[in-house]
Amino acid sequence: MSDDAAPRPEPFAPKTDPAALEDLRARLRATRWPDAPEDAGWALGTDLDALRELVAYWADGFDWPAREAALAELPRFRARLGGTRSGGTGLGGTGLGGSGLGVHFVHARAVAPEGRPALPLILTHGWPDSFWRYSKVVPLLTDPGAHGADPADAFDVIVPDVPGFGYSDRPATPLDSMAVAGLWAELMSVLGYERFGAAGGDIGSHVSRFLALDHPDRVVAVHRTDGGLPRFSGDPADLTPEERAWFEEVAAWSGAEGAYAAIQSTKPQTAAFGLTDSPAGLAAWIVEKLRSWSDCGGDIERSFTKDEILTNITLYWLTGTIASSMRMYRANAAIPLAQHARRVEVPSGFSLFAGDVVRPPRAWLERTTNAVRVTEPPRGGHFAAFEEPELYAEELREFFRPYRQAAQAAQGS
Secondary structure, eight states, rough: OOOOTTTOEEEOOOOOOOOHHHHHHHHHHHHOOOOOTTOOOTTSSSHHHHHHHHHHHHTTOOOHHHHHHHHTTTOOOEEESSSTTTSSSOOOGGGTTTOEEEEEEEEEOOOOTTTTTOEEEEEEHHHHHGGGGGGTHHHHHHHGGGGGOOGOOOOEEEEEOTTSSTTTTSSSOOHHHHHHHHHHHHHHHHHHHHHHHEETTTTHHHHHHHHHHHOOTTTTEEEEOOOOSSSOOOOOOGOOOOHHHHHHHHHHHHHHHHHHHHHHHOHHHHHHHHHHOOOHHHHHHHHHHHEEEEETTTGGTTTOOOHHHHHHHHHHHHHTOHHHHHHHHHHHSSSHHHHHHHOOEEEEEEEOOOOOOOOOOOOHHHEEEEEEEEOOHHHHHHOOOOEEHHHHHHHHHHHOOOOOHHHHHHHHH
């Protein structure tokens, strides 16, 4: 690829137009509230009283410019990926078009001991969030020595926004996790990383899995906080009792909690009209998941402050990405079953946090991956990197330690 054709990362520091914030506040103050059965609480979905309190604070107490400035302390960039340039990924048939997509990402360099290249690590978020998921953990990974850990465990950290989320472009047609994995491989080449580690949860777990499947010569190891929802086309008699019990647990969870996924995998655009027009509706859709998927024991503010919750939701509001983020569910639902049946041979690690949903048994992880390390941290839920950043950072340091040499040799060559 020539210098003229190569995508050039450009520094990125957005600053919100005050008029957009005034429009947001006006919409919040004009919310038309639904009724709710007496004492419904969270049983039917988002609690009315809790949301009223959150929306009132969003309208008249939340300081978005301060939160925006705090996020700007992370080194952030955008680069155009996936076009039809010579040497590009050739993803023009997946909704990227000939010019590709602008992808926003954090690229934080390690503070590493002299003469010891850091391990590059790409972290992929899920839904309903963005690079926000990893905003607390970046400094713990880039400068472990400043946080009471071994300086030799430093990482170069890359945290992209999946296309259709956050500050990345919205694809003309939805991308699935396989296509995003291809973009991430290109991004790591653009940044000069031949070999690297990959980690993620939720959709980020799927993307990291496909990175390991499709680029095993480049991914030294992959870490995930879940095993995804099970897709199995074999003989059920071949499953262990633990696996069969887990399948039943997943089915029960999907029946009780999976309405959002059914909508987003089939008719996401219908819900998108209301969620894009109403900030209170958007908050209701997201905050219920933050509460039910985190390790908060029913009290969401045990895992997230109001400012943290509203930072995540405001990112969705200002970027207008709730519709495009939901459409990725439909794209992923169309991935052929044969792709789900592929076994990951790259060394794989799993941290199954105590408060996460539908945690898989080790037998399933060993069936589907080369699982070399499985741990069960005592605290943290689906958003572990945000809920328990110190625990999550330690899990990554421990898992990737044996695989640093391969990546560092490639960096030094």
